[in-house]
Amino acid sequence: MLSKKTKYALHALTYLGKHRDEKTVLIHDIAEEHGISHKFLENILLELKKAGILGSKKGKGGGYYLIKDPKEIPLSKVIRLLDGPIALLPCVSLNYYEPCSECKDEATCGINKVMIQVRDETLKILENKTLEDILKT
Amino acid sequence: MLSKKTKYALHALTYLGKHRDEKTVLIHDIAEEHGISHKFLENILLELKKAGILGSKKGKGGGYYLIKDPKEIPLSKVIRLLDGPIALLPCVSLNYYEPCSECKDEATCGINKVMIQVRDETLKILENKTLEDILKT
DNA sequence: ATAAAGTCTATAAAAAAGATAGGGTTTATA
């Protein structure tokens, strides 16, 4: 399951996507719309900004805005950013690889082999579903 | 990512699959083979037994054995049993449904719609990969 | 100047995961 962080990020991105006609959107408005803690959401938006997905304007009249085209924001990117690996095991993660201590030899481990296949097929899905898909339904 | 419980379960099932010529296998042997806590593994095997995947024999000379054909044990079953939902959000889970508090109306929520699609495609993968796939590699 | 709004870091609280403990029950066998 996705963490609340990722879930909130998706809601925020959706909100921002729906308000692209406005120059900026307040954290406060997004938080209120979904009943999310303002401060918690703040950290999330900051991460999205650092990842180059959002832009912001400081000071009075400021706020956040989408910096990318919704179809250029795949679910895989949002999930990796807030939740970490998409792979089911550390030993098959492309971005967060770590060996599994209980596995004697990765090269001959059937679990490893199958999980690589699962990872590749899962990535196909999550790289092709984007914020645009969420917005257009 | 899968929890250690699920990971250990997969290793145990693999071990049992490889030793199907023997009548029973000791928890101890599986735990030792993978450097897993005996007691922790005990709980896991018990769950697999209750789910009808393993059988056991008590008393001296007892142990565990696979009760199902490896190709009848999909990853989805093992994951659901030890980790819970496969869906990315509670509001799209088939087996563990719960509404999302921050979502005002599921019927019009784009996130919900997309996550249903992700769930269905993910299930296709996890229901078709089985213990047999792990054993044969 | 002032107030509004994002930035940043630290810490606290809650929940979940991981691990351990120990007594109970069953069964082969000497």
Add this chain to the structure above:
DNA sequence: TATAAACCCTATCTTTTTTATAGACTTTAT
């Protein structure tokens, strides 16, 4: 029939992760 081996069951403790909060700082419009 006593004993040791092995699974069964439940409770509890510890650690880690997640979720949430706090507060001081910076920027900017008016």
